Amino acid sequence: MGSPPLANTAERYGWIAILLHWGMAALLVGLVGLGIYMVRLPDVGYDREKITLILVHKALGMSALAAALARVAWRLTNALPRFVDGLPAWQQVSALFVHLWLYALMFALPLTGWLMSSAGGYPTPIFSWLDAPDLIGPDEHLFRTLIDVHRWLGYAFAALIALHAAAALRHHLVLKDHTLRKMLPGA
Ligand code: HEM
Numbered sequence: 001m002g003s004p005p006l007a008n009t010a011e012r013y014g015w016i017a018i019l020l021h022w023g024m025a026a027l028l029v030g031l032v033g034l035g036i037y038m039v040r041l042p043d044v045g046y047d048r049e050k051i052t053l054i055l056v057h058k059a060l061g062m063s064a065l066a067a068a069l070a071r072v073a074w075r076l077t078n079a080l081p082r083f084v085d086g087l088p089a090w091q092q093v094s095a096l097f098v099h100l101w102l103y104a105l106m107f108a109l110p111l112t113g114w115l116m117s118s119a120g121g122y123p124t125p126i127f128s129w130l131d132a133p134d135l136i137g138p139d140e141h142l143f144r145t146l147i148d149v150h151r152w153l154g155y156a157f158a159a160l161i162a163l164h165a166a167a168a169l170r171h172h173l174v175l176k177d178h179t180l181r182k183m184l185p186g187a
Pocket residue numbers: 028031032033034035036039054057058059060061062064065106109110111112113114116117124147150151154155157
């Protein structure tokens with residue numbers, strides 16, 4: 001298969017796609033873990049750790065939104081490596097279906113987080129560089145609803161990421177084909 005070129009080929013993913021894939025994998029898994037951890041911290045009085053972690057979560061979440069835009073742009077303007085030979089049609093369809101949902105959630109999570117933050121009347125600072133503008137005005141009822149929506153989308157995202165990783169590992173370890181290797185830097 002050879003070591004990766006910069007852009008994708010029909011055989012394998014290139015460096016840009018590989019960096020976007022693994023960088024975002026770490027970022028997104030980290031965001032789910034951080035989200036679940038921080039909301040469980042006690043909410044009594046002025047909890048400095050909780051507030052700091054929520055601000056970090058917001059800034060990283062907004063960075064994930066920017067990365068998702070870059071990733072979709074790269075995906076749409078690049079060759080898509082083909083599936084390994086002999087992959088049954090149902091597996092091709094399920095892979096595409098899972099990939100599509102992963103992309104949808106890559107946008108839905110930061111957007112519901114941003115909307116939630118705006119509806120709650122809270123700022124959305126991106127580290128100390130800039131404040132993202134409010135998407136909507138304060139709305140207590142919508143704020144509560146968006147907290148639930150964001151939570152359940154987060155859990156669905158974690159489940160899909162686990163399914164996607166399990167499928168990739170099955171190809172690598174059980175079927176011993178090139179599916180995972182196409183997304184790895186080695187030759
Ligand atoms: C891909 C990006 C993101 C992922 C995967 C993600 C994931 C999560 C998860 C799993 C939780 C914990 C939910 C729970 O257990 O109750 C959470 C909470 C939260 N997220 Fe995100 N999030 C993302 C982006 C954002 C963004 C961009 C913002 C705001 C600008 C944001 C704001 C929040 C807030 C404020 C909470 C706490 C909600 C509460 O008070 O219960 N998130 N997030």
